[in-house]
Amino acid sequence: MKKTYIGFAGLSLLLLLGTQTVQAQQGFGTDKPNKSAAVDIQSSKRGLLIPRVDLKSTVDAKTIDSPAQSLMVYNQATTKVGINDVTPGYYYWDTDRWVRFAKQSEITEITLDGDVTGPTNATVVGKIQGVEVSDINPTANQVLTYVPGTEGKKGQWTPTTITSSLISDARGITGIGITVGGTGNGAGSVLKDVTLSITHGGANQVMVTNADGTGTTWVDQSTLVPTTTNELTSNGNTMISTVNGVPSKTVDIVNSIGNSLDKDNKLVTTVNGKAGEGLDLTPAIQTEQLKTTVSAKDEKVTVVDTLDVDGKTTNYEVGVVEGKLNLGNMGGQVTTNQITNGAVTTEKIKAGKDGEVLVTEGDVTKWISQKDIVKANETVTTIKEGTNITVTKATDSHEYTLDVPTATKDVAGVVKAGEGLNVDGTGNLTVNYETAKEKLAKGNVISNSIVVNDGKGSEGSTFKDVSLEIKAGTNGQVMVTKEDKATWVAQSEIVPTTTNAIKTDGTNIVTTVNNQKAELTLAGDVVLKNGETVVGGIQGTPVSETKPAAGQTLVYNTTTNTWEPGTPNVGVDNVTDGKDLTAADGDAATIEVVNGGLKAVLVETSLRVKEESITSKEIKNGTIKPEDVAKAGKNQVLVTDSSGVPTWKNQNKVAPQFFYMPAVIFDTKSKGTGLERDLYQEYVNQFTGGKAGEGNANYPIAHGAGGYTMPYTGGIVGSTDAPADIAVFDRGELHYYVTYYDTKVFDNLKIDKDGKLTYNIIGNATPASYMNIVFVIK
Structure with a gap:
């Protein structure tokens, strides 16, 4: 039978039992003490109560037998026995004595002087390098500027607003x-x-103000002084001369003239359409004058005559050869009334000289030089481009555009x-x-040795970042103001090495501190004799100066009313106020007084077994019952750590030191490189059913070149009364290992500290392909 292999490699991951390393930690109020603490106490309503004792002195090694180094207690007693007195407060044992923790009120305050003054909790920078800082309050964005003093006053650092006068490297x-x-x-x-x-314009352009007056522009010079034009226009009996588009005043001209006979054969002359009075010519005709000959003087005029039928009137038709007629031929006497409208065209006007224009001056029209109209250099205006200024002339227009660019470097x-x-x-x-x-102002003023703006910093106060530091002196020096300057001096110059000598002088104790003497005279029960203290009395009762013998005590002599060395007579009958010896703690006593306890001691005495004094050797084997063991948290077991110290651990955490990751699937149908798989998260998904607490959630079970695939929907199934989830470790509590993989299927495997596997798929899996992934508990 032919077999078909599916391209998936199953991981057979087994859960093996191993050893468990338990940390030497104890938690109170928590079952997860911090890993850095041997004892972790957690409570939001209660505090830690340190043992309270009554110490006799700072060298008391009996109240607490053989105190260990750094042992801490709270002393309740106050003693007055001498230099080893104690007062209420916290003490710790240091080598051979109790050392008291100082209260805040007992700490001598240090006051600084120099640039920085005041107590250490309220320092003030009054100077910088010996130069005083003004007490004027600054405003926003001001900087400290040195202002020289006037009239004998010293200069100061003064808050100053930045102005152009303060910019020393300003440019022009x-x-x-x-x-x-x-x-x-x-x-x-x-x-x-x-x-x-x-920015210059184009060739032959000039700069002018634009039409709306808001800017300038380059225009072609011809738009300002165009090429001279001259045009004559007649309209009825008037004529206008237009030069460069500017019309002249209107002048009258003879536009039409004619003669005719009216009905009475009178001669009527009509000029510009207006007829004059008729002229009777009959009296002027003499005998033989009926026939009149009119001849043309030259070729400019033609004459045709006809005899009227009545024999009295001769008609003459006089024609003008227009092409040969000019005002000169006519003696300059033709008026506008004699010229027909539209009869004078440009070619009929006699041209002037080159450069002349036809103008009207008063009642006379004449040719004059255009130089008399347009001043020198105004006939042509040249608009040239300047540096970076361009001139553009619009097509078929006299407009010019001047373009001035935006400046760059x-x-x-x-x-x-x-x-x-x-x-x-x-x-x-x-x-x-x-x-x-x-x-x-993007810079900051920072300092490790100078407080800037009361510790708030000075962001955006300078053009560049500025770091200010107090220049250090040599070892052992302190900064002081000396000769108006901040300077470092040896601390011995300010606080010389303290000397302290104490000795006895007769009946006095003399102490000399830095050469200053003080005397103390003892009086009362204790006096000073020959440089030694002597107890001369007890509570005012004199003490005999007789030297005692071995075994003697001080006995009160009622005859001499003194304390004297002797042997006291103390018997049972002499003790009138004997006290009972009892067991401490009542019904919870740890020791029992069987008999003889009544009136057995001089002071009331109770006994109990000393804490932590009973060891296993005092306990009979097999006598400790489960109920004798102190209670711990729920579902905890008692184990010992690597140093042998017993400790309680959660039962679900007392697991093998290592275990195999639950089985997952690798999809090897396609090759891929740099693939990433979160081994830790898949382990959590399987132990919690994809969702912490009650209920389950779907999660993918396979991974390959295409990422996660094959969603798993079955969730986690537990036995009757089993918790909803299996307890899991945090990411940081585990080490991650791959102990075996098929090298023909995978390569380049890497696992980071969070349990994320990076790998390549280089071939398809076979039924013999698998990978072992091991989680090791730290």
Whole structure:
């Protein structure tokens, strides 16, 4: 039978039992003590109560027998036995004595002097390197500036607003073809060197103000002084001369003239359509004058005559050869009334000289030189491009456009006011300090040895980051003000090495501290004799000076009313106020007084077994019952750690030291590189059914080149009364290992500290392919 292999490799991961390492930790109020603590106490309503004792002195090693180094207690007693007195407070044992923790009120406050003054909890920077700091409160964005003193006063660091006078490396504005005005003509007015120039226009262009008056533009010069034109136009009995589009005044001309006979054979002359009175010519005709000959003087005129039928009137038709007629031929006497409308065309006007134009001056029309109209150099205007200024002439138009570019570091042009700059009404650039300080002041003043702005820092207070530090002196020196300067001096100059000598002098104790003497005279029960203290009395009762013998005690002598060395007579009958010996703690006593306890001691005495004094050797084997063991948390077991110290651990955490990861599937149908699989999360998913607590959630069970696939929907199934989930470790509580893999299927395996596996698929799996993944408990 042919077998078909499916491209999945199953991981057979087994759960093996092993050893468990338990940490030497004890938790109170928690079953998870912090790993860094041997004892972890947690409570939101209660505190830690330190043992309270009554110490006899700072060298008391009996109240607590053989105290261990660093043992801490709270002393309740107050003693007055001498230099080893104790007062209420916390004490710890250090080598051979109890050392008291100081209260805040007992700590001597250190007051600083020099640049920084005041107590350590309220220091004030009054000077910087010996120069005083003004007490004027600064305003926003001010900087500390040194202001020299006047009239004998010392200079100070004073909060100052940044102005142009404070900018020592300010740059200037220069112009190419542009006049820079203002104070200093632009010098020291900007942060960087600025050069301004007008962007030139095109060839033969000139700069003019645009139509709305809001800017300038380059235009072709011909739009300002175009090529001269002259046009004569007649309209009825008037004529107008238009030069360069500008019309002259209207002048009258003879547009039409004619003669005719009226019904009475009178001669009527009509000029410009207006007829005159008829002229009777009959009296002027003499005998033989009926026939009149009219001949043409030259070729400019033609004459045709006809005899009227009545024999009295001769008609003459006089024609003018228009092509040969001019005003000169006519003696300059033709008026507009004699010229028919539209009869005078441009070619009939006698041309003037080159460069002349026809104008009307008063009542006379004449040719004059155009130079008399257009002044020198105004006949042609040339608009040239300047540096970076371009001129563009519109097509079929007299308009010119001047383009001035925006200035850059490489191109001269119009300088736009950027952040921190304004343009005033006269076009001058000014510095807007409020914007400049906001945009340019990006630096911080920081210090490890100087408090800046009460510890708030000074972000955005300088142009560059500034670090201020107090220059250190040599070892053992302190900073002081000396000759009006901050300087480092040896601390011995300020606080010389303390000397302290104490000795006895007769009946006095003399102490000398730094050469200053003080005497103490003892009086009362204790006095000083020959340099030694002597107890001369007890509670005012004198003590005999007789030397005692061995075994003697001080016995009160009622005859001499003194304490004297002797042997006391103390018997049972002499003890009138004997006290009982009892077991401490009543019904919870740890020791029993069988008999003889009544009146058996001089002071009331109770006994109990000393804490932590009973060891296993005092306990009979096999006598400790389960109920004798102190209670712990629920479901905990008692184990010992690696150093043998017993401790309680959660039962579900007392597992093997290692275990195999639950089985998962690798999809090897497709090859892939750099694939990442979260081994820890898949372990958690299987132990919690994909969801912590009650209920389950779907999660993928396979992984390959295409990522996670094969969603698992079965959840986790537990036995009757079993918890909903199996307890899991945190990511950081485990080490992750791959102890075996098929090298023909996988390569380049890596696991990070969080349990994420990176691997390559290089071949398909076979029935013999598998991978072992082991989790080791830290």
